[in-house]
Amino acid sequence: MLLREVEYARPSSVDDALRLLGEHDGARALAGGQTLVNVMKARAASPDILVDLNGLDELKGIELGPDGTLEIGAMTTYTEIVESAEARARPILGEVCAQIADVQVRNRGTIGGNVCSNDPTNHLPPLLVAFGAAMTIRGSGGERSVPAEEFFLGVYMTAAGPGELLTKLTIPAGKGDGFASLPIGRDGTCIVNVAASLDGGAPRVVVGCVDAVPVLVRPESAEDDAVRGAVRAAGLQPPDDVHAPAEYRRHLAEVLAVRAVRAAKERAS
């Protein structure tokens, strides 16, 4: 519950933040802190330097483009997304954010932190992959865009590498979305979650909590059997833990995938 000694910096520009992150190997970005501070309390990881992003207004805000595209700053909190009129252009986003933990966590936790920590039980990585979102990463070499399905590399590892920052997420227009999960208690940690999106042609079904990264499957159609078959064919190897044996997670993945797609069909129509 007590952190190791750490150095702290609160840059006032993204460039300053990137410089700090680039100059020091043991530097780590501090977003909402709802994951990182706990990790540091447990001493599971102890960065040498915390670069606090909370003063960077550049990284905040939600913009809705004329074509329905949403641009969300990485430091936007879950509460801000839930309460945003713009974000309602893609309603499932706010609905899923509203299921995360509790008010206190939602007031500080950020969409950027959620995806960059990439805890396998997080809600947003599968959702963003289902959307086909684009992640904008800035580093010393400039800015680049990585599709969500290539962004997640491993547990706590993403394409935003050392010395880089995820600055914004771009979500295309759409509304044929579904999300199904089985959490431990209301708004608790997910045992399995599945996000589905039917916009843009073939269904995208993304299973969370079963692997180090969200697993994208593309069923041939949105029919229950096709969805089940696609998930089965993915040959998932989920972990065994105190909340679920592997076989149970595999089973839940199929059931929840079907439900997420059904929910998406309802919204699409």
Next chain:
Amino acid sequence: MTPETARTIAVDVNGVSYEREVEARKLLIHFLRDDLDLTGSHVGCDTGNCGACSVLVDGVLLKSCMLLAVQADGTSIRTVEGLGSDGELDALQQAFADHHALQCGYCTPGMLMSASWLLERNPRPSEEEIRRAIQGNICRCTGYVNIVRAVQAASGQEVSE
């Protein structure tokens, strides 16, 4: 811009200004309890799940065990000690007492902060909204039944059976 292991911070807590040097690693909850002797906010867990440390920072309800004290520099903080005035209970505190919404009292400060935050934004919340507002506050004594009733009463609404 040099990273520092400690810095001097200025905070306003319940209307009183403080200036202290703190280590960067010190959590806000420990700063409040140990450095400022404001022991009303409590520690109940080590993973940010229990909410006993909940406070308002610039009007935002958050868990002070997941914020570094240095991050609170320049902010205005409200804790349970800042509810009510001159030893008089505010309506919410009185409602908690009237409806037996506390037994051991350990979760109570956090509950009061969450309920205060709710009522400031939503003066007549439904039962579901009340439960959502205190979802981040664990209580092991009351089963939450009377806490919900107290918030309903404080908001001038009928109390559920």
Next chain:
Amino acid sequence: MTETTVTPERPLVVEETETKPGFVGQNVPRKEDKRLVQGQGVFFDDVKRHGMGYVHFVRSPYGHAKIRSIDVARALEVGGVYGTLTGDEVAILTDPFFELSTPPGAHIKDYALAVGKVRHVGEPVAAVVASSRELARDASELVEVEYEPLPALVDGEAALAEGAPILHEEAGSNVVWSGLFDWGDFEAARAEADHVVKIERLHFDRFSSTPLECSGCLVEYNRGTGQWTMYCNHQMPGVGAIWMAPALRVGIDKLRFVTQDIGGAFGNKICLHPQFVACCLLARKLNRPIQWTEWRTDQHTANAHGNERTFLDVEVPVKADGTMLGFSVRAVDDCGAFPRYEPLGCIIWAQVTPGCYRWRNIRVDFTQVVTNKSPVSPNRGYSRMQHLWLTERIVDIVARELGLDPVEVRKRNYVRTEEMPYETPNGCIYDSGNYARCLDIALELIDYDQLEERRRDAEARGKLLGFGIGSTLDSGTNNFGQSTLLNPELQFSGNNEVATVKLDIFGEIVVTLGTVPQGQGHETTAAQVVADILGCTPDDVNVRPGHDTYWNSHAGLSGTYASQFAVTGLGAVKGATEKLAAEMRKLASLVLGCSEDDIELAEGQARMKANPEAALPFMALGAILNANNAGLPTDLDITLNARYMYRPPFELPDKERKYGNLTLTYATQIHACLIEVDPETGGYEIVDYAAVDDCGKRIHPQIVEGQVHGATAQALGAATHEIFAYDEDGNLLTPNFYDYHVPHALDMPPIKNGYIESESPFTPLGAKGMGEGGGAGIHAVCAALQDALGKTVTRSCNPYHRVWELLRSEDRGVTVQAR
């Protein structure tokens, strides 16, 4: 109602005994609340002392290992580190804590820190003290401990197997205690039965009430007097001192426990003596105050779990009409690495041997074993809850196997109200109760007549509906003579509690309690009782908050535990107040020149009944004796400071037959629940819940209701997600609130409450203790799941994956033998 009461909403059904005038029975405002809602409570971690050193314990990462060496040199080099303590020092400076059990358990050596070996993950191995919490934590990482891992034992039955690793070499066995309990004539019952239902295995899972405030202390040592003062949250200091004093080789009076506010305990703050002794040694060694606060992770891994019990080879003889004649079972109780208080759990279930039922032939073969898990402590419901779960599982499984209706089979077999007081097969006396009436009310509250309609409605939505009943008892006010059934050498019997009530010089009434409240409202209920006897208001009565063993009078068994305050604590308050009242009347009669019988105490005065104008306010009485007493008769023997020890009427039980009354009161909880299961996922929701409770005369109805709500929430947590599960190396998989999911506000179903008051004929106020509940929610949820799934439920905790496994597996483990 007077102005000093509040009138919140009432539960749906209340059948009260006749309401007498007075404060007892009213919802007076709680005295504790004003300070607590302002954050002005004083919990031990709020207390600071100049120069105090913070303790961090180095704890074992292994479930079972020898300690080869400990080196603290590097930790001591860190600036700001004040000192350390290791097991070697502890073994020299202290004697092992005394063991309650007979051999083999009697031979276990239990010290404040691990000596020579570690026996569970999280066991404290060394202590580091530093000027800040952070420094102590940092320095603890520099303590080098060399371990030689040993195979870990994480299953109670495996502990009994040939070749199992032995945890305590001095005991030579993993058995702590074993005994056979045999009442009535089980063989005859089996012969008489039309069916014998056999259940292979039932398992009550390990969990705990996990109070929000962790354990801890701030210890000061006075070198001149050799006395330790511990600001702490120990809930049973009498017993704490009995363990600590001999270990520290000092007299009991050298240990002063000071508590004020405690953030819940639920039995988890009874066995704190090992860490407290370590802190005492450090306070003496380092000559400075020593502060220790347990981390949440430590509380889950290394403090106090509830009983984990396996029930094997259950046999239940039943008549064709559904009358159950008894049962036979072999029980294996897993008490974790050190028994401590736990051997009493081998006996304490016998307070409720037949549960709510009239069966007369019961045989229990009980063995307690150690394993490499956290030690067990008397968690809420202590040992009786596990046994009552067994009886409820038996009733529901038998009903299912024989096609009997679970409501009818209960009514047929419940102890009947006209049989009360009822003597159980082992001589316990159920004082009062009306189980059938409680069940009827529960069924009414949950709209039982609409069950089938609700089932169809759920089916239409693709869900399975299940209905379940949990009938249970909360036995309170223990006869510690039960300990002689465990170990005939133990010198404990009966029970006691102490209170003092005095009239101070300005007429203030001041009460001190022997109890250690953790939220049960003792300050308030004590004031109600005093006010009624002295004829004043609760606001006139000042009850000292908390407990201080130097200020508060107390006795060997004092504390707050085991659902007894309304009987023992308030019994003591009543007795002391009656003594004080008699003295006040005597003094007043002398001053007013009449006989004592002419005096009444009312409206804050002692006055003549015949002439109320002739009155002395309390202040006058207090002043006369304390400061203005010239002229009083020399033979007037009063002090206006009364101490009273309440002793419940108990005899020593018969050790041979294990027979006798073990508890004074039996509160009833009959709960019912409705569950909807999602058959595709195994997820389920409790959609309706009714709780009917009967604890005799309710001193403060709101407080009683609060206890019922809290007990229900804890039971529902234990039934659904709260489980202390281990991997094969002895690592606890749920060491914090992230993984160990307790109910939050949105998880709670609507609870419909009902109450009846069957007064106890045995207690001073007709009240019964009731704080623990008996885990009724666990029994009801298991029953409802069994009903929904059509499969036998054999575990107390049923998280979603277990429900899913039940859905897709063959039902086995139960057989029925017909005559």
